[in-house]
Amino acid sequence: MSWFKRKLKGIVTPTKEKKETPDGLWYKTPKGDIIDTKVLEENLYVTPEEGYHERIGSKEYFDIIFDDHKYKELDKNLSSADPLEFEDTKKYVDRIEAGKKKTGLNDAVATAFGKTSGHDLVVACMDFGFIGGSMGSVVGEKIARAIQYAIKKKCPFMMISKSGGARMMEAGFSLMQMAKTSARLTQLSEAGLPYISFLTDPTTGGITASFAMLGDINIAEPGALIGFAGPRVVKDTVGKDLPEGFQTSEFLLEHGFLDFIVDRRELKEKLEQVIRLFEN
Template identity: 45%
Template sequence: MNWITNYVRPKINSMLGRRDMPENLWIKDPESGEMVFHKDLESNQFVIPASGHHMKVSGKERLRFFFDGGKFELLDNPKAPVDPLKFRDEKRYIDRLKDAKAKTGMEDAILNALGTIDGLPILATVQDFAFMGGSLGMAAGEAIIRGFETAVERKRPMVLFAASGGARMQEGILSLMQLARTTVAVDRLKEAGLPYVVVLTNPTTGGVTASYAMLGDVHIAEPGALIGFAGPRVIEQTIREKLPEGFQRSEYLMEHGMVDMVVSRLDLRETISRLLKILTKASATEATDTVSPTATPTEIQLGA
């Protein structure tokens, strides 16, 4: 025990009325090293103003930024078996789940919410990377399916924000089953004639890109997001070749036709609103005023 640090200094600070400064008042830009005041960053949706670097954002904050007036109704996630394989590595899986729940305040990595964007009722599903890397397990799979079922039931377009490191290894083959189950849920939404827009955020990898994250009617990626099945390091070790600059990043994937457009988080609301109005044939006059009938996804992004 350090007597000066733990006793003398707090005593002096209390006598002089000093308060400790929070450690997270300033956030460092990973690209430029610039320090940004956290309130400025929050007001800019956690996009660094100078460099445009997109920081990770929690699921609830993303929903608040996305919906009209920041208002939305969260749906309850269905119950799913907990630790079905009684898995243990360095730590018991059930203890990892408890830690993740305490850290995030969430039951699992998925949030489903009802709300409106520019007055259009939609359902949004958000995958939160803070909960065990946004990994896809039985609980997350059930929640995603609940989102699709609710969208079909209420006849609402669906927007899904993907962020994941892949399937949850602690659930083995039971997590891999969710790839097929969520794919069926996507098909049911499309059979109902409802639009499905996917927003790929940093990172979206593993089994998620082998199922619902790559089955949208339109795929939008945030700038600089890592998107792919296997990571660049694994691919380089497998093919024993150096990968191109920017490989598996949003901009590279758009150039090669894997995503339709790259859109800043600051412009997502407007872009998705315009797309959904076109896809649902809602407010047709308003949509044709801003986007030509023959516009490609890139032209829509540029406001052509």
């Protein structure tokens, strides 16, 4: 029994004295491999062996896309109010404040203007960390203003979608943003300017049902979850068993909903090719 018990005192470090590995030093991949977070960051948050795309925020996407990490952020100070005085398990105003502290943003989308490979570009990027990237009135307004800014600058507009859908705490105010952003995209098209829609994990709900699938060119990251409703809801609606992985970017590409899938590490290069294509 001595094999399973330590009889001598002093050779075991008391639990209270043990030190945990500092947070942020290592990253565990979906397959269980452990890699240095610095390696992950240098690889644009894509695991080197698996090619798994970790979720990132707007700042990281802007640094990838814009030349020399230089860009002008638009309408930075717009922030949601509480028009319906929504109160559930947690007050909406408290959820907003928690989102601000978590992400450093005032709402679930950031918009910016800069150059990518020397070409002017306006980008709107959603952040899933802010109330699940849900779309409320401020998100819709910022996207609409960003599209208007692209029209003013006569340059392409890129939307990076990452969202759980419409923001239930704003009810009808949220749903109206689907129509508003889609109408503004019509104005972009009438101005003869391209709209590049980039779908990342996850892109669902009213986002998919509006601007996310309206691109002149629709592209996505590998393995992204893209759909309107969840698999269980879809199955109950159609009354049939669904193919495995039917809401992945690979399945959507195979069935004609996407133009191509792009690895994040090649995003800037592909963007340049797309913009040149539209210019020609």
